[in-house]
Amino acid sequence: MPPTRSQLSLRGSAQLIAEFFEYSIHSILYQRGIYPVEDFQTVRKYGLNLLVNVDDDVKQYIKNIIKQIYRWISHDKITKLVLVIINKDDGETVERWQFNINIEDSAETTSGGDTQTETDTAAVQKDIQAIIRQITASVTFLPCLNSSDYTFNVLVYTDSDAPVSKDWVDSDAREIENGESVRFKSFNTNCHKVDTLVSYKLDQN
């Protein structure tokens, strides 16, 4: 049996991660009510029913972000992707969904034997499924958001020498002061490891 088939190439891994980000962003936008429920449609993905925004503008907006991020991942210029949920009135960050992207070079160097933990696509899908389930479940502990008052923004942590298009500008980290954070499961392709965590502002009362 050819072991190369089940192994993910760097390109494939980047593709997979970019796709994961896209669905995660859609899921978060749905779960946190940034866009009205009517704008979303169910899509079957990762063995789950995921909700994807069907508004053309929103779809294109996310697609543009993901396209750029894919390029950065495949050239290994990105370390973090952050989705921040911002109050429209005062610009305050109320939630911060962070995805850390780590290079897994250890897998490459030690993959001499066949018994090595081969992370084939099916296993990765299973991990992703678990994370998306966790994102969905996170609604239970995250504070309530009054949907119409919030918007979102995407931040990325890149290397200083990463090529940047004019749509992206330097920003601060938009950290949440006195925030609580919850770490989710992580998943592993052969080339990358993605950690997910959400930090959120605690309710005042």
Added chain:
Amino acid sequence: MTSTITDSPKSTVRRTTLRFPGSPSKSMKRQGSTLSLASPTKLNVVKPDWDHEKIYQTLKRQGSSSASLQTTTDRFIPSRYTTSNSRVSTEQHLPPSNASPSEHIKAQSQIIYKRSVADACGIEVGQRILQYQPPPPVSKSLVQMNQSSNFSTASAGKGSMGLTIEPLRSRKISSNPERVLDAPGLVDDFYLNLLSWSCENQLAIALESSCYVWNANTGSVQVLSDCDHLISSVRWSEDGSYLSIGKEDGTLEIWDVESSTRLRTMKTHTGVRIGSQAWSSHLVSAGSKSGEIIINDVRVKNHITNTLHAHMGEVCGLEYRADGQQFASGSNDNTVCIWDSRSSVAQFTKTAHTAAVKALAWNPEINSLLATGGGSSDRHIHFWNTTTGARVNSIDTGSQISSLFWGSSNSFGREIVSTGGYPNNSISVYSFDHRIKVAEIENAHDSRIISAQLSPDGSTIATVGGDENLKFYKVFNQNKKREQSSAIAQGKQMSKIMTIR
């Protein structure tokens, strides 16, 4: 007693020591030694790295300076390493391997120094945080309910008002007329009321000196009379069996439409045109150009029962409340009067409008709610509580308002449709509760809309414009059809009681 005396000097001593923290006192020093981490001298993170001995040690341990860096935690930001993975730029200008040891040490210490300074400042070397600049698009399907105060009060009474917190979709109404009829010779005069739609589904329209009755059920047209004077207003009686025609010379004719016969001619003493009329069972109120409102009883010989003097200008709007207890009149003197039907003195005179008031609409469900719309220099709809005389709400429509009608939809509850003139000649539907425009038909006519009527089933609006067209637009759903049909049945019953001798 004694204890308080001994306590007080102690406390003062304590206070003095606290007041001068700069003075070195023994107790302070002792405290400082126990809380070694909190001592400010330990904050100097750079110092231990900058120490030459330390550098030698790290070099001996063959690089991997990250271990030594990990120990330099910051008291204020203890979790920096957990949130950011400390990447350092790979571009290191190392001297060639055959360089002297001092050069190597210099290069290494440079790197370490750079890292520790960057870390102390909370900067990650070789990393940028980028933000996607274009703002996220706003959902198109959502009508932004940003007047939060108004909306929250509305949603508080959710159960009773039938409103939901869910974002509301904008209403969709067809911008194509269901039917277009020609109305040649229509007098293009804002102050006249040349259109009336009866509860029997017959539409009367006055074209110059003749009146046409179009049956909306069958589509047949009937011509009533050929008068010697121009017709200035037409109005169906409440039961839809009689039509009153007001003329330029101040006479009022009552017609039986079924037999096409004139039943009665009533002369008014003013001799000026009657621009508006309203029926309340057997009473016809006629608003004249001179500002009087003449109330005629069609059953008696001396038909004028009352003459109301309140307006200084032509009365162009006149409307009875459904129960006949009150009526409202609007005039070219920019005032609205609200009358008790029994009285000859106006209950309220409203001067909020700044142009002639032609459009008047009583809410069919709330007895005391009246909507009035002003002319071309006013452009506002005002809502009144006619019991207290208070203004409830206002909407700026941006164009002359020639008529107003109430309706409702599932998503917005109470709505009001207004027909306008310049600039769009549009038919606009507003939500009463949210005071927003929920639907609009732009350029419904090529010229301003002079007059409009709502169909008896409450779904279709008939508009007549200066372009001599009569157009029918469907603006509301027919969800109230049953109520309306029962009202028609009631009207039929009334017609039996109400007969003209």
